[in-house]
Amino acid sequence: MGKKTLIFILIFGIIFVTAILAGANVYQTAMDQKESGHQEAAETAKKKADLKEVGTVETFVGKEKQYIVEGKNKKGEKMYVWVPADKKQKTMFKKAADGISSRQAAKAVQEEGLLSELKEVHLAREGNVLLWEVTYLNKDGQYSLSYVDFINGKIHKNITP
Template sequence: MRKKALIFTAVFGIIFLAVLLFSASIFKSAMAQKEEGHETAAAAAKEKTNLTDAEKVETFVGKQKYYVVSGTDKQGKDMYVWVPADKKAKILSKKASDGISSGKAAKIVQDAGLVSKLNDVHLARENDVLLWEVTYINKNGQYSFSYVDFTSGKILKNITP
């Protein structure tokens, strides 16, 4: 009886280890895809704009795919650069002081009475319109998005998929 239990435990342990390693491999592959293009986007942002130090790169996928590079210029001022994945589209950049902050964008959406629980705020872009994408759980418990104009602070679109 003990021999059967030992064999069962060994087989179960091997299967568990194999599943764990396979899952780790899938996770690593998924994370590599998420960050794919970030180094190229940061280099393009430095080359085509006044950005000198790229501190963070995020991917935004809307109608088109963009990389949003956050960093500083030569004077140490915070700035953002929207780099399109499509090399034919133009790169846009703004000083952080030219628009509203992420906190202000979140407050605008909250003040509109849409938010039950705030999730996150990221920079976004649709064509040449620079945005803050505010994600949240709405009053009905649904995952929702609001797009707030980066410059004016006006809510341009609310989406509940």
């Protein structure tokens, strides 16, 4: 192997390792931001909704940032708690049985003839309206969102880019 080839491989290796480390750092920073506030939201949900156990915590960012906490109360009933990142806003909570399921929310969108391929369904909130955010491909293959009311199952709004 020639001297030039060895230098080229060494320089390429250094650049490659640097790129991998930089990418890992960006990924870790993004994940830390996504999960920051989850522990505090879980504690708030335990206090406000009288949860016995916390299952999952997800971050929803719409007009306002919310933490959606899923857990169980002392009676063993499944609960959802919407904890706003802004402490001035009100924490809201409902028993899962008091609203529609994620499947029912997806079905509501499908019945409107909007959905071609379902991608995800997550809890959301806009103001004091509790919602399901349904992400899907529409008939034209575009990513779209529909917000379905958690309580009555009616479509609140549709967003297609």
